[in-house]
Amino acid sequence: MLKRLLPRQDTFFQLFQQAADKLELASLDFSNLLQHLDNQQHYVDLIAKHEQEADEIAHANFALLHKTFITPFDRHDIHQLTSCMDDILDLINRIAQRFPFYQLQSVPPEAIQLSKLSAEATNHIKQSIYCLHSLKNAPIIFKHCDEIDHVESQAHQVVLRGERKLFMDETDFKQFFKIKEIYAHTKLVINRCQDVANILKGIILEYS
Numbered sequence: 001m002l003k004r005l006l007p008r009q010d011t012f013f014q015l016f017q018q019a020a021d022k023l024e025l026a027s028l029d030f031s032n033l034l035q036h037l038d039n040q041q042h043y044v045d046l047i048a049k050h051e052q053e054a055d056e057i058a059h060a061n062f063a064l065l066h067k068t069f070i071t072p073f074d075r076h077d078i079h080q081l082t083s084c085m086d087d088i089l090d091l092i093n094r095i096a097q098r099f100p101f102y103q104l105q106s107v108p109p110e111a112i113q114l115s116k117l118s119a120e121a122t123n124h125i126k127q128s129i130y131c132l133h134s135l136k137n138a139p140i141i142f143k144h145c146d147e148i149d150h151v152e153s154q155a156h157q158v159v160l161r162g163e164r165k166l167f168m169d170e171t172d173f174k175q176f177f178k179i180k181e182i183y184a185h186t187k188l189v190i191n192r193c194q195d196v197a198n199i200l201k202g203i204i205l206e207y208s
Contacts, residue, residue: 012072013133015061019054019085020126026050026092027122027189031115033096034107034182044096051093058086072133073203081199085125088192092118095185102178110162111179114155114186121151121193128200138204145197148190155190159183 026047033043061082065071071078124144131137131144162183170176 010072010133011064012061012068012078015057015064016081016085016129016132017126019057019061019082020122020129022050022054022057023085023089024119024122024126026054026089027115027119030092030096030186031112031119033099034112034115037099037104037106040099044099047093047096051089054086054089058082073207077199077203077206081196081203084192084196084199088122088189088196091185091189091192095182098181104175104178107182108162108165108179110158110165111182111186114158114162114183114190117151117155117158118186118189118193121148121190124148124151125193125196128197132200132203135204135208138208141200141204145201148193148197152190152194155187159187 029046128141128144
């Protein structure tokens with residue numbers, strides 16, 4: 001109750017929103033990368049730029065947390081939310097940076113579908129983050145979190161279908177591991193989006 005009566009630092013919410021923007025942009029660019037392999041270096045460079053800018057936002061958030069006495073919600077939750085969003089973008093950048101030496105001419109439709117689902121999940125994170133400044137938005141935040149769970153269920157089925165086809169049809173050993181790694185990393189991005197959703201739900205439940 002006391003925290004609700006004290007002044008709060010709204011800059012945290014602005015930094016969260018900036019981080020969510022970068023996360024969604026990186027996810028969209030990764031999906032574009034898979035759909036435009038003839039121009040992949042362009043998207044690889046864009047994602048690296050998003051990752052660098054997101055690191056700067058995360059550092060600003062941690063610095064603000066260090067010097068702020070009154071925070072809008074629990075300090076641990078702020079740290080966890082900042083770190084988790086930054087980790088997701090790191091994952092996207094990590095897999096994107098491998099494409100120049102993967103030298104892929106094409107990817108299965110399941111990989112593209114999975115990348116689109118990851119972009120959908122990051123969009124739900126962004127929408128949730130933009131609502132986080134007010135507890136009145138709790139129902140909207142919960143709805144987006146539930147949508148992320150739905151996206152994860154869809155992604156699980158896409159990975160199973162893609163890997164089944166990979167095991168049955170792919171005869172090139174190197175190609176097999178390249179595609180399998182894309183599936184694994186992209187699915188991990190979506191799993192980490194679920195982690196962010198759980199953090200957001202925990203924050204809402206604690207303060208509502």
